[in-house]
Amino acid sequence: MNHNLYKILYKNFKSDLDKICIEIPDYKKISFKDLDILSAHFASFLYDLGLKKGDRMICQIDKSLSAIGLYLGCLRMGVIYTPLNASYTNDEVKYFIQNIQPKLFVSKPKLNDDLENICAKLGVHFFKTIGTSDSDPLLIEILSMDPLNIFENCKDHDIAAILFTSGTTGKSKGAIITHSNLSSNALALREIWGFTGEDILLHTLPIFHVHGLFVALNTALLSASKIIFLEKFNIEDVLKNLPKSTVMMGVPTYYNRLVNEEVFGEKAYKNMRLFISGSAPLTEKTFKEFKKKTNHSILERYGMTETGMITSNPLDGDRVEGTVGFPLPKIKIRATKEGKILPENEKGIIEVKGPNVFIGYWGMREKTEEEFTEDGFFITGDIGQIDKTGRLTLSGRSSDMIISGGYNIYPKEIEIILNTIEGIRESAIIGVKHSDLGESPIAVLVRDSKVSKISENDIIEVLNRKLSKFKIPKSIIWIDKLPINAMGKVQKKNLRIKYEKILL
Ligand code: MCA
Numbered sequence: 001m002n003h004n005l006y007k008i009l010y011k012n013f014k015s016d017l018d019k020i021c022i023e024i025p026d027y028k029k030i031s032f033k034d035l036d037i038l039s040a041h042f043a044s045f046l047y048d049l050g051l052k053k054g055d056r057m058i059c060q061i062d063k064s065l066s067a068i069g070l071y072l073g074c075l076r077m078g079v080i081y082t083p084l085n086a087s088y089t090n091d092e093v094k095y096f097i098q099n100i101q102p103k104l105f106v107s108k109p110k111l112n113d114d115l116e117n118i119c120a121k122l123g124v125h126f127f128k129t130i131g132t133s134d135s136d137p138l139l140i141e142i143l144s145m146d147p148l149n150i151f152e153n154c155k156d157h158d159i160a161a162i163l164f165t166s167g168t169t170g171k172s173k174g175a176i177i178t179h180s181n182l183s184s185n186a187l188a189l190r191e192i193w194g195f196t197g198e199d200i201l202l203h204t205l206p207i208f209h210v211h212g213l214f215v216a217l218n219t220a221l222l223s224a225s226k227i228i229f230l231e232k233f234n235i236e237d238v239l240k241n242l243p244k245s246t247v248m249m250g251v252p253t254y255y256n257r258l259v260n261e262e263v264f265g266e267k268a269y270k271n272m273r274l275f276i277s278g279s280a281p282l283t284e285k286t287f288k289e290f291k292k293k294t295n296h297s298i299l300e301r302y303g304m305t306e307t308g309m310i311t312s313n314p315l316d317g318d319r320v321e322g323t324v325g326f327p328l329p330k331i332k333i334r335a336t337k338e339g340k341i342l343p344e345n346e347k348g349i350i351e352v353k354g355p356n357v358f359i360g361y362w363g364m365r366e367k368t369e370e371e372f373t374e375d376g377f378f379i380t381g382d383i384g385q386i387d388k389t390g391r392l393t394l395s396g397r398s399s400d401m402i403i404s405g406g407y408n409i410y411p412k413e414i415e416i417i418l419n420t421i422e423g424i425r426e427s428a429i430i431g432v433k434h435s436d437l438g439e440s441p442i443a444v445l446v447r448d449s450k451v452s453k454i455s456e457n458d459i460i461e462v463l464n465r466k467l468s469k470f471k472i473p474k475s476i477i478w479i480d481k482l483p484i485n486a487m488g489k490v491q492k493k494n495l496r497i498k499y500e501k502i503l504l
Contacts (some may be wrong), residue, residue, distance in 0.1 A: 005160055005179040005218070006075035007151040009186075010036065013224040022065065022227045024374055025241055030065065032060070035072070040064065040147030042073025048145060049104060049126050052398065053078030053152050057104040058096060060084040063207050063231055064132035065138055070106060071213065073159075076181075078152035081161045082174070083208035085407075087468040089115050092172075097122045100174055100362050104483065106130055152163050156180035162362050163210060165305040166401070170412035174362035175306045177214075184355035185308035186218040188328040189315070193221035193274065193299070195247070202245035204233040204254065210305050211279050214465075216249045235261055242268040251279045251406030252286060252438055255298060259289045274315070278303060279396065279406035280438050287321035301322055302394060304380060306371075307342055308356045311392050323393045324384075330354050334377065335386050344388045349398055351377035400492050402431030402439050404469050407470045409441055411492075414473065417466050418443060423454030426482050428490045430474060434503050442502060443473040444495050446481055 013021070015034035030038070045273040057079055061067050067083075070478045076079040082100060084093060086108060097105065097119065105119045119127045122379065130138045152469075154160075160179045187245035189195070201220045205212030220227050228241050233254050239261070242248070257278055258264045275290070275298045280302045291297050302314035310333065313325035327333050331354030335342045342348040357378045362369035369377050384394040403407040413431035420426035423447035434440035447453070456476045463472050477499065483491040 002151060003156040003158065003179045004075065004152050004154040005182050006039065006072055008183045009072075009075075009218065009221045010151070011224045016224065017095075019197070019224065020226055021221070022068070022229050024027075024065070024229050025237070035068070038069040039072035039076055040149050041142050041145055042066075042069040043076040043150050044073075044145040044148040045142045046073055046077050046079050046104070047148050047150075051077065051079050051103055053154070054080065054159070055104075056080040056100050056102040057106065058082045058084060058093075058100070058102045059106040060086055060088065060093065060191070060208075061106055061108045061130055062086055062132050063212075063229075065229075066130050066132065066136070068217070069142075069218075070130075071207070073337070076148075076150050076152060078154055080159045082163065082481065083161075083213065084164070085206070085208050085468060087470065089466055089468060090467045092468065094118055094122070096164060096173065096174075096234075097124060099164075104128065108181075109136075110446065137213075157359065159359075163305050166410035166413060169412060170219075171415045172489075173180045173364055173367060175358045176360050176362055176456070177308075177358050181308060181356055181358060182214055182218055182297065183222075184329070184330070185214065186222045188330070188356075189215065189219045189309060189312075190223045192312055192315060192328060193247075193276065194259050195219055195225055197224040197249050199223060199225035200245045201225050201227050202238065202241055202248040203227050204228070204230045204238060205251075206232070207250065209279075209406075210303065210308060210320060211249065211251070214308060215278070215303065233257075235381050237337060239263060239268050242272065243270060246271055247274045247276070248272065248275045249278070250271055252277055252282045253280075253405045253436055255282065255286050255290055256436060256438075259293055260284060263369050264293070267292075269296065274295065274299060278309075280403040282321070283322040283438075297321075302382075302392065304382075306358045306378060307352055307354075307380070310352050310356065311381075320391065323391050325392065326390050327352075327392075327491060328354070328356070331359060333379075333386065333392060335384060340372075342385075345385050347383055347395060349384045350380045350382045350384045350394070351394065352380060354375045367422055391431065399432065402429075403443050404434070404440050404470055405437035409471050411441070414441065414443070414463065414467065414471060417463060418445065421453045421454065421459060421462055424459070426450075428435055428482050428492060428495060430492050430495045432496065432500050432503055434474070440474045440503055441471065442475040442477065442499060443479045444482065444499070447478060477502075 109129045162174040208215045230282040297319040303309040313319040335348035337348040383396045427445040430442045431439040
């Protein structure tokens with residue numbers, strides 16, 4: 001059997017190739033046939049550069065049909081696809097290039113000249129740029145090539161993508177995701193969420209993360225559902241296109257914004273059958289307000305970059321707010337404490353096993369071994385409990401990761417930079433409540449009295465040069481000394497309690 005994910009997607013949508021697959025409102029509609037040809041052109045582009053199965057490429061481009069064509073072209077060729085947040089700085093990107101040593105880097109146009117030099121210095125064979133318009137030179141060149149209708153033969157463990165997920169140590173880890181990780185998860189989601197060719201998915205998520213790329217795109221393509229493809233979550237565009245849609249996927253911020261939007265009414269959601277939320281905890285307040293306003297119970301699910309989707313509230317059955325439902329078919333979860341499996345309703349670290357679980361972190365054997373148990377469960381690092389019906393409730397994280405509008409932020413990555421700044425003796429990054437993004441980072445700093453005072457603006461300026469905007473602390477607080485426990489560890493929990501309302 002050929003486990004090539006594109007082959008599996010194609011097999012499931014080829015029955016009606018003339019059907020509209022993707023609509024970009026007020027701009028363009030393409031059929032499944034157009035999509036298949038577009039992906040074959042991108043496969044040809046990769047082949048023409050000499051890339052082959054197992055080679056790696058990185059792209060840092062804007063959400064567009066070309067971005068989808070490039071992703072599907074990589075799948076067709078068996079080229080390993082790594083998308084990056086378009087707002088990552090060169091410092092962040094340099095790390096990713098050094099980590100996976102791609103043969104090809106595709107960047108958005110005019111991101112900056114340094115990137116091409118960085119790629120050359122780091123031995124990247126090819127540096128290309130592609131924009132979002134139909135008149136983009138590289139797109140025109142690619143469309144002039146003969147399409148390559150390839151379905152590279154892949155085994156189930158062959159790698160489809162490497163997606164980076166931040167690490168508690170401050171250095172991101174490349175999660176190695178196989179063709180069958182992705183196909184098994186998409187097949188399971190199609191089944192449990194009842195996706196069919198009659199569905200129309202409103203897609204507003206970025207496609208450089210698992211949620212928008214795999215959970216939304218793969219599941220819709222596998223189901224031959226139509227996709228209304230928006231550049232980003234913009235409330236006006238969402239309200240305009242919701243009436244044409246039947247399913248929406250989003251982070252909790254999307255639902256907070258909708259529920260607080262006056263004009264979000266029955267007209268908007270009249271054809272909607274399902275609202276799905278994930279990537280960050282959905283508050284019970286938002287769940288209740290949304291239900292009151294629309295009579296829809298948002299379906300919350302739980303996943304990670306390393307595992308795709310793990311559990312989901314049921315399509316038919318109780319969607320209990322504050323819980324993330326039941327394991328997907330063929331997936332096992334358990335709560336453990338110091339290696340012991342806990343009984344029902346006892347809080348512990350959640351571990352997961354199944355066809356959805358990645359095979360490890362690229363170039364980090366030890367780190368990979370640390371995160372799997374002897375009997376093959378992946379240790380998620382999330383804290384939760386499982387009740388007697390098997391329903392999972394999450395209650396926190398063993399690390400001090402912050403989730404801001406669905407983006408994961410690891411304090412260590414920011415603290416490492418802060419601790420290099422003259423004038424700062426100690427630093428602690430903590431997550432505090434944010435009414436729109438759920439959580440946001442703030443910096444609690446101790447001055448180095450031996451050095452002249454540094455201003456908050458100067459600190460933010462240094463951070464802006466090194467980090468994507470979404471990681472920048474929303475506030476800076478100076479204190480005399482950080483609270484530490486007997487082990488000398490900063491007691492961030494105390495700081496979170498003390499400053500939890502500072503942004504509200
Ligand atoms: C944008 N900004 C942010 C965020 N997003 N700051 C903090 N946190 C954020 N999440 C900043 C921008 O840098 C910009 O700064 C300013 O806010 C306005 O940018 P804009 O894009 O207009 O912001 P927005 O429209 O308010 O975006 C918020 C958002 C967006 C819509 C929630 O962050 C979003 O689409 N998040 C989805 C993330 C996602 O796909 N997560 C899935 C990960 P400036 O103005 O200074 O330039 S996958 C995952 O978690 C697992 C696998 C799972 O289970 O799904």
